[in-house]
Amino acid sequence: MVGLGAAAATALTLGAKAGGRRMVGRTEARLCQTSALSPYRASDRARALHATLWVADLHADSLLWGRDLLVRGDRGQVDIPRLREGNVALQVLAATTKSPRHLNIERNDDTSDDVVLLALALGWPAATWRRLLPRALHLASRADRFAARSEGAFRVIRTRAELTAYEIDRVADPSLTAGLLAIEGAHALDADPANVEVVDDAGYRMMSPSHFFDNAFGGSAHGLEKGGLTDAGREMVRRMEARGMLVDVAHASAATIDDVLAVATRPVVASHTGFRGVADNSRNLTDVHAKGIAATGGLLGVGFWPTACGGDDAAAIARAIRYAVDVAGVEHVGLGSDFDGAVPAPFDATGLVVLTQALIDTGFADDEIAKVMGGNARGLLAEVLPS
Numbered sequence: 001m002v003g004l005g006a007a008a009a010t011a012l013t014l015g016a017k018a019g020g021r022r023m024v025g026r027t028e029a030r031l032c033q034t035s036a037l038s039p040y041r042a043s044d045r046a047r048a049l050h051a052t053l054w055v056a057d058l059h060a061d062s063l064l065w066g067r068d069l070l071v072r073g074d075r076g077q078v079d080i081p082r083l084r085e086g087n088v089a090l091q092v093l094a095a096t097t098k099s100p101r102h103l104n105i106e107r108n109d110d111t112s113d114d115v116v117l118l119a120l121a122l123g124w125p126a127a128t129w130r131r132l133l134p135r136a137l138h139l140a141s142r143a144d145r146f147a148a149r150s151e152g153a154f155r156v157i158r159t160r161a162e163l164t165a166y167e168i169d170r171v172a173d174p175s176l177t178a179g180l181l182a183i184e185g186a187h188a189l190d191a192d193p194a195n196v197e198v199v200d201d202a203g204y205r206m207m208s209p210s211h212f213f214d215n216a217f218g219g220s221a222h223g224l225e226k227g228g229l230t231d232a233g234r235e236m237v238r239r240m241e242a243r244g245m246l247v248d249v250a251h252a253s254a255a256t257i258d259d260v261l262a263v264a265t266r267p268v269v270a271s272h273t274g275f276r277g278v279a280d281n282s283r284n285l286t287d288v289h290a291k292g293i294a295a296t297g298g299l300l301g302v303g304f305w306p307t308a309c310g311g312d313d314a315a316a317i318a319r320a321i322r323y324a325v326d327v328a329g330v331e332h333v334g335l336g337s338d339f340d341g342a343v344p345a346p347f348d349a350t351g352l353v354v355l356t357q358a359l360i361d362t363g364f365a366d367d368e369i370a371k372v373m374g375g376n377a378r379g380l381l382a383e384v385l386p387s
């Protein structure tokens with residue numbers, strides 16, 4: 001930049017950023033496809049019921065792609081206008097901090113990293129280029145900035161008191177929406193369990209030990225060794241529980257799920273998952289694990305993508321929900337869309353009424369639909385969030 005005027009340097013940087021944003025946008029549009037867009041078809045009865053629901057979804061990766069979430073997007077599945085239109089009360093927003101190249105659900109190592117390409121293309125702070133904790137902190141700060149700019153339409157929930165205040169405010173104004181921060185893979189702690197306190201202070205309230213590869217804390221269902229919790233992983237679980245953070249076993253290896261269930265003293269969640277009885281692959285839960293999670297008082301977020309729910313429409317998601325309810329009980333089932341998570345979805349956040357319709361068609365009672373669509377998640381957060 002030597003020899004360039006400050007204005008020219010700024011223009012060049014902005015130009016590079018705009019190019020990076022376009023490149024990431026094309027990637028997001030290619031990976032996060034929605035098979036049917038608004039307007040969505042639903043009966044008057046489904047629309048009337050949906051309007052009464054407190055809808056909560058346990059997993060979306062919308063913070064990752066660099067979109068301004070205050071603007072209604074023409075790609076992906078979630079942003080604040082679409083959450084409001086879909087009557088979503090709470091969207092868990094997850095931070096992905098490292099993602100291997102040639103991602104697959106069978107076997108990945110940790111030697112490659114696509115998130116660094118996003119960080120460079122989107123102009124994330126330099127601290128994020130080599131270390132993962134700064135990436136998590138950067139993504140939390142994005143959520144906070146959206147809340148600050150939203151003029152009250154969107155807030156990030158961190159405490160039980162904030163949840164209670166939000167519930168009251170949302171009765172007066174049902175167009176309000178909110179986020180809860182989560183981390184996908186404890187490699188975000190840069191191998192130090194003490195960083196649980198750092199991410200908790202940044203507002204994260206849920207974290208999974210692993211994502212697509214084995215790390216210093218635990219094995220992944222998609223890793224090379226697929227081992228259990230390490231000593232550092234056990235310390236991490238202790239520190240998370242002491243802080244009121246939810247331990248999430250989505251993506252965990254079978255051995256890690258066994259270990260988490262053995263050491264957990266508080267509710268455990270699988271934020272976005274499928275079931276082997278619906279779609280038999282290593283990403284999905286066995287009935288034993290699904291029952292084990294329910295026995296902690298936790299929650300199973302049923303995924304919307306084909307290898308989770310066994311199909312590509314709302315009817316398939318409703319069938320997977322029926323399966324989960326039959327295995328684990330209706331009090332322990334919720335939504336885990338994986339919107340904006342590089343998997344296809346049958347509808348975007350504005351189309352959740354289509355799922356309400358499918359649950360009616362599957363024979364669920366209204367009170368069961370209310371629990372699965374978000375009531376259970378709301379109750380769990382009211383129980384576990386720090387005061």
Ligand SMILES: [Zn+2]
Binds near residue numbers: 184250251272338341
């Ligand atoms: Zn995931």
